[in-house]
Amino acid sequence: MRVILLGCPGAGKGTQAKVICERYHIPQISTGDMLRAAVNEGSDLGKQVASIMSSGALVPDDIMIQLVQKRITDPDCANGFLLDGFPRTVPQAIALHDAKISIDHIIEIYVDDETVIRRLSGRWVHPGSGRAYHIDFNPPLVPGKDDITGDSLIQRDDDKESTVRHRLKVYYDQTIPLLDYYTHLANSSEEHAPMFSQINGNLPVAQVTKEIFSILG
């Protein structure tokens, strides 16, 4: 199964990606996690993207397309994958399509802006795995520690309110046009056209998961 999760910052893509991937035994390809790992390693890619990411802007399309096209040739993607955070622009989506990488399900999780601000200001993340918690809505079993490894949790640089508002603006300007793109593709007569669904991400985590599972079957 090949799935794309779309949604603004803080919509819950990463949270839902974890449970979907566990249930369907497919890898989660989070472009944000891949880029953060590159920044932490201090690789050439990391040096190139660090300041772009902390400003809340998007990394150039050519870098992202190359990164994802390479990742999905890895053996663990043979039976499918979940893309979390890619595509994020129409040119990125067109590149997937032109590379004949067909997708079964595209799911947009929508959430209102004020909910996003509340969520991201209370988010704590396990840097090794990308597991996300929230101090009120989804707290870890032990405060400040990852449930699985016990490692310390951190807050992301780009979760400051001013940066989150900029990330939302970037989302409306550059990613929202993808909704039209995928609506047209889903309604086309093209062979292997994906199914496109939209889900209310303002609901509690478990309810959003239930809706996603009912779409994926």
Ligand code: AP5
């Ligand atoms: P990325 O890491 O992809 O960030 P994002 O899209 O902004 O998404 P987030 O990780 O902030 O949110 P999420 O939807 O995963 O929410 P989460 O589940 O954590 O990208 C970071 C940067 O990398 C970009 O700004 C850009 O610079 C660059 N980049 C990445 N991909 C790129 C691309 N393709 N092209 C160009 N640049 C790219 O949940 C958030 C919080 O809410 C958590 O605390 C969680 O516990 C809580 N929560 C989740 N669901 C619920 C719920 N239903 N109810 C209550 N709380 C909830």
